[in-house]
Amino acid sequence: MSQPHSSNDYPAVAGEDMQSSVVKPGLGKATTSGLPSRPAITTLLRKLAGVVGQQHVLTQRASREQYAKSTLPQGTTPLVIxxxxxxxxxxxxxxxxxxxxLAWKAISRGKNWGYGDACASQDGAVILDLGRMNQIxxxxxxxxxxxxEAGVSQGQLYQELQRRKSALMxxxxxxxxxxxxxxxVLQRGFGHTPYGDRSxxxxxxxxxxPDGKVLHTGFGKQFFEPDVAHVYPNGRGPNPQGMLQQSDLAVVxxxxxxxxxxxxxxxxxAxxxxxxxxxxxxxxxxxxxxQRGTIDSVVHFANDLRTLSSRRELMAQFPGDEVLTASNRNSLRNQGKVAPWNALGGLYGTRQEVKAKRAAIRAAFRGISKPIFFSKRHLALTAWAVDHLPPINALKRLRHLQHTMTDVFDLLSGVPSKAHLEGAFFRHRPESGQVQDVGLVWFAPVVxxxxxxxxxxIEAIEPIANRYGFDLPVTVSPVVARAAVCVTNLSFDKNDDLKAKQAAACYREMKAVAESLGCPVYRSASIEV
Structure with missing residues (x-):
């Protein structure tokens, strides 16, 4: 992680060992140059404080270090937040x-783990933290x-829907x-339901x-009644909505x-x-x-390492950095009762519609695998059995399966859960138990x-990861009907400088090989890995 270059609580200024990217007015792209002079920075800070209040212009070293933290091999330190x-x-x-x-980077809540967290692309940028703009x-x-607003969290919207007893999810x-x-959404992230292609x-x-104009995509409130803009994404002519995704052209x-x-x-x-x-x-x-619409949600194919990545008691059997052998993985699969590949998805509709979809899936998988189906009712019955029957070994295994399936069903039902964050640690869980303290690089090509x-x-990139000393948990998710995102991650001890350098080199090599196969990453980190 990068450290602040200034020795005191005042932001680094010209002449100190800190560089910024300079943005031309009206443009989001940056070129590298030195920071403005100390008087210019002092004037800017005074003007910013006049807009948001002194307490919301953060220049202290501790604040800048906090925003510089990244799960990536290297973070960047801002001039001011x-x-x-x-x-x-x-x-x-x-x-x-x-x-x-000055260069700027807008963040919603700074939880962009594995893709840059709250960091800008270079040291010396201004971080625009929109977390206080959190109104539904x-x-x-x-x-x-x-x-x-930009600072609304998944949990906040879910709780509001619950409070209203909403018929929506x-x-x-x-x-x-x-x-x-x-x-x-702006990073084109995806979820699990029929609305999983979120963008x-x-x-x-x-x-x-950048010049302060307030605009809307589509028809927008400035032209028509609000309902039209909320339910129809396009206006007349080009729609800038896509241009605002994965870009710094403006602040959404x-x-x-x-x-x-x-x-x-x-x-x-499953x-x-x-x-x-x-x-x-x-x-x-x-x-x-x-493609036929029988399945309209995002199915997730997970290899054994991904499926078991949150099983701390199993991962603890193999501490250290050495890549798991075939024998190790086979042992873990047997203990965890998983296969080399495990898939899950959701079906939605009336009872009759879901019944028909189940029949179609059974027919499509005849001779491949026997799918199992589960509902909230099934999980409730399993929970009762686990709680009321004698604790024999089979029921102990069932208890873990019940917890796992409940966590999965929460996601299928639009319920945010912390349970799946554990998988980001893999074999390198930090003492704090917090995601921001682990070394983590996501790599997600489209295929x-x-x-x-x-x-x-997968056969092209997994040997690369292994050669650099990394296991490769993999999830294949058809976000759209005709293409999937192959989500992989490199997990490591962030305090190990050598391992961090290996992670960066591994990422670059996997990216080059994937692109040679016509599989570019769907999403890049805010910092060059």
Whole structure:
């Protein structure tokens, strides 16, 4: 992790060993140059304090170190952190930053673990922390949407829907209740439900350009009645919504997130795949079922390492950094009762619709694997058995399975959960138990939803990871019907400088090989790895 270059609590200034990227007014891209002079920085800080209040302009060394923390091999240290609480404040801040020629990075809640956390791309930038802009502006039950500010978390929106006894449900990721919604959408993150392709289920971005203009995507409130902008993402002509994703062209302060009417029936399904041939056949089958609409949610294929990554008691058997041998993995699979590949997904609809979908899945998987189906009722019965029957070994295993399936069912049902954050640690759980204290690099290339293509990609990158001394947990998720994101991660001890350098080198080599196969990453880190 990078350390502040200044020796005191005042931000580093020109002449000290700290560089900033300078942004030309009206542009989000940066070029490298020195920081402004001390008088210029002093003037800027005074103006920023006049907008947001002195207590929300953070220049102390401790604050800058906190925002410099990253799970990546290297973090970046900001010049200053500014914490606005309104659209008006953001619109006043942006021209000041452009006038000063300073790079900026907007964050929603700073939980972008494994992709840069709260860090900008270079040292010396201004971090615009939108966490105080956390208002749920509107929830429309009839049209099925929520208007939220950038700092709203998954847990916050879920709790509000619960408080209202809403008939709507949200899509959630495995990043936990504290992670933001807007930030994840802007990075094109994905979840589990039929609304799992999150960036396609939003509209009406409210955003502020570097010169302070406030604009909306689509039709926006400035032209038509609000309902139109909330339910139809396009305006006339080009739609800038996609340009605002994975970019620093402007600061998105608010958006409309579409919510799903809670169906009569939610059924999880899972299956295990023992051979490479079964894996390829299952990928093909799910791809076809997705294209036909039989499965309309995001299915997740997880290899054994991913499936077992949150099982602390099993991972503890193999401490250290050495790559697990085939024998080690086979032992873990036997203990954890998992296969080399394990898949799960969700079915949604009326009871009749879900019943028909189950039949179609059984038919499609005949000769490949026998899918199992589970519902909230099944999990409740299992929980009763675990609590009331004698604690024999079979029931002990059932207890863990029940907890695991309940955690999975929460995600399928739009309930944010912290349980899946444990998997980010793999074999390197920090003493704090906090994600931000582990070494973590996500690597997520896109691949056509064809069995041979997916296998070719994994067979190409896993030996690279092993050669650098990393195991490779893998999840293959068809976010759209015809393509999947192959999510992998490198986990390591962040205090081990050599391992951090190896992680960076491994990432770069895997990326080059994946791109040579026509599989680019769908999402890059905010810092060059």
């Amino acid at each position: 500014v914490r606005p609480d309104s659209l008006l404040q953001v619109s006043r801040i942006m021209p000041l930053l452009s006038e000063a020629g 502006v509107e929830i429309n039950e009839e049209l099925g949407y929520a208007v939220i 949200m899509d959630v990721t495995g990043a936990g209740p504290d992670a933001s919604i807007v930030g994840n 396609s289920k939003v509209s009406n971005y409210q955003y502020v350009t 302060t608010r958006m409309t997130v579409w919510l799903m009417p809670r169906p009569d029936e939610i059924s999880g399904f 299956f295990r795949l023992q051979t490479p041939e079964q894996f390829q056949q299952a990928v093909n089958a799910v791809g076809q079922l997705r 056509p939803m064809r069995g041979p293509d997916v296998s070719q990609l």
